[in-house]
Amino acid sequence: MSQYCIGIDLGGTFIKAALVDEEMTLRAQAAAPTPADRGPDGVIETMAATAEGLLVEGGIDPRDVLGVGIGSPGPLDLENGLVIGMPNIPGFDNVPIRDRLAARLAAPAVLENDANAAALGEFLAGSGRDVEHMVLLTLGTGLGSGIIIAGRLLHGAHGLGGELGHLIVQPGGEPCGCGQRGCLERYTSATYLARYARRLVEQGRGGALADVFARTGEITSKDVAEAAGAGDELAGEVWDRAVRHLAIGCVNVCRILDPDLIVLGGGMAKAGDDLLDPLREHFRREHWNLAEIRTALALASLGNDAGVLGAAGVAWQRFAP
């Protein structure tokens, strides 16, 4: 008799669910638009229905479901399974999402924040499969992160650990939405690339990005990555500055956590070797010389499946006998 865990990834746009076996193989998955206008009740019902659909379609006996893992944006109360609030979905105010889904699906459930779930996904089924200590840096709107030590997610004393995007790397530097100044994610994230490029263009710098801005009225991180790849000077400068700060983030990760592997995901990582090659060069340059570099850098390999796989992985770690 096979057993399964269900992973559910709650996003601002889509809800995803996956059926995952003990080998961390994704046996089936489904997605549905997040009904943000229907509030917590509608969102939780859609999460449950999406998960149930997987069982029905696969002819799986619900008694073979060992547990349900939920990956959600925060802030969360992990211990009590609550969504404290949700930036993009109104109405979530200390909602007991874990217990409501457990009751609805008649299986034990566990709640995890989405960045941590993605890190566990890459660790159990992706680029970190063969290591013990891993950090995932997700370079998107912000710089998200998850930390795995000896095979387990690091949560800290109050569930607030693993926020590497809010390491202060420029005391008194750029103000961050979190209330701090000089956070790492203000210097290296997809949002940063777009914002810093636009600032330079508005100051009169020319080239490919000025043309994009004149034509479309905006500059995206993808514009910066492409123009940098094509040799545009300004784009190259913006890209290089972000990559250098990312390298400093990687050095800081080594100084504190000394992982086997740092995995890079998110929008900026779509540049592939155009990110990894200069990152490794900056990393070597910024790294201390007291011991040789032993932490490897690699790209994430699960893409958008990391979150839902990792959510199932959280359930496997919690509920496996």
Next chain:
Amino acid sequence: MSQYCIGIDLGGTFIKAALVDEEMTLRAQAAAPTPADRGPDGVIETMAATAEGLLVEGGIDPRDVLGVGIGSPGPLDLENGLVIGMPNIPGFDNVPIRDRLAARLAAPAVLENDANAAALGEFLAGSGRDVEHMVLLTLGTGLGSGIIIAGRLLHGAHGLGGELGHLIVQPGGEPCGCGQRGCLERYTSATYLARYARRLVEQGRGGALADVFARTGEITSKDVAEAAGAGDELAGEVWDRAVRHLAIGCVNVCRILDPDLIVLGGGMAKAGDDLLDPLREHFRREHWNLAEIRTALALASLGNDAGVLGAAGVAWQRFAP
């Protein structure tokens, strides 16, 4: 029948040994000057003899010694129990200090770096007795640190974790002896206080520290702390800048590790509330506003005994049945 662990703290000036019971009570201790001129053989023999003396004087049967913990400056190969090199004692070149002491004392031994041992000492027997997740920051020549997660020291994949003094907090900033630029310990440590004060005095700033410098030809961190406490403007400015950077270090510790408690030890911590009060104020100011502050700040309570107690604690954790 009582059982004991022996802790041995190898310092550049003194070797200390302590007999520690299961309650982490220091039952006896002894110290001897470190015979640096007699090389590894002389140093290891003095370590063993100092430990043996405790047993003889206390009338302890060597068979009641469960194990020996050794705290040593690095770099170390923890897994193989080797001292790779020793900045202040010549001749240590991959010396198997763990196995030589185990053979000499006829008890199992374990090697740990001295900063980690001190952190475990404060955790098991000092200011961190009642918490689960703790970080020790030792503000001396450099900024040393040790990290305890769920009751255990964090080592990382290659024994290189927990080096918070070498977090990069000013990209491209002050060069550090480690080969990096802008390390936290270049902005907050006893050495920093003395060096930065001297730089400002040499640039022509007056006051109490200029008088000290004119009289003695040097400025120590103690001079800065005392003059700051007495209201000297320049000293206050130097002290405040160091404390602000220390607060940024504490914020970074929260962002990554989210401990229950950050403990401050070493020379700068001798200032007591003159450190703790302004540190808490800067910490509140630099801390994000996404969640209330839940990590406490406190002074270390074991003084110079932290290292030798912690070394014994390492042995208790490793060898207790």
